[in-house]
Amino acid sequence: MANRPTRFAELSPKWQELVRRMQRLNFGTLTNLRVVDGEPELFEDFESVATFRFPGDNSPRSEIAREDFALPAEVIEFIETLQGLYCRRIARVEVRHGLPFKMEVEDPE
Numbered sequence: 771m772a773n774r775p776t777r778f779a780e781l782s783p784k785w786q787e788l789v790r791r792m793q794r795l796n797f798g799t800l801t802n803l804r805v806v807d808g809e810p811e812l813f814e815d816f817e818s819v820a821t822f823r824f825p826g827d828n829s830p831r832s833e834i835a836r837e838d839f840a841l842p843a844e845v846i847e848f849i850e851t852l853q854g855l856y857c858r859r860i861a862r863v864e865v866r867h868g869l870p871f872k873m874e875v876e877d878p879e
Contacts, residue, residue, distance in 0.1 A: 774846065779838040781849075784809045789845060793831040793868045797821040803860040808853040831868035844869040 775781050778789065788810045791800070798820040804811040822828045833839050848870040852860070859876040 775849070776841055776846070777838055778833075778836075778841060781841075782809060784811070785849060787812070789841075790834060791818055792865045792870065793834040795820055795865050796828065796831055796868050797823060797826075798865050800863040800865065801861065803863060805852050805855050805858050805860065808856055810852065833868070842869055844871075848873075 775785075778786065781789065788803075791812075795818055798818065801817045801819070802813070802815045804813055804816075820828075851873075855875065858878065860873055861876055862874040864871045864873070
């Protein structure tokens with residue numbers, strides 16, 4: 771993004787959808803995420819798998835109820851990293867506390 775987004779409302783609808791997905795998941799993995807022209811695409815082979823912890827709070831993140839909020843540094847870095855990949859398949863994104871923690875990217879070879 772030309773202007774670095776700092777708030778949820780500044781994101782495109784596709785980025786907002788992905789951030790909301792991570793907030794609902796809270797803990798788990800996203801697989802087969804695609805980046806096309808710098809935007810996330812959730813094609814039919816995309817999967818979102820929740821991890822439940824015992825004991826633990828397995829509900830969505832509290833931010834999911836807000837229309838706007840400041841983006842955490844992890845989300846900003848995640849977006850910038852994915853946009854830098856331009857067009858690529860993201861094999862796996864690990865989500866912790868509703869935030870991207872680490873990801874595995876398909877080798878373009």
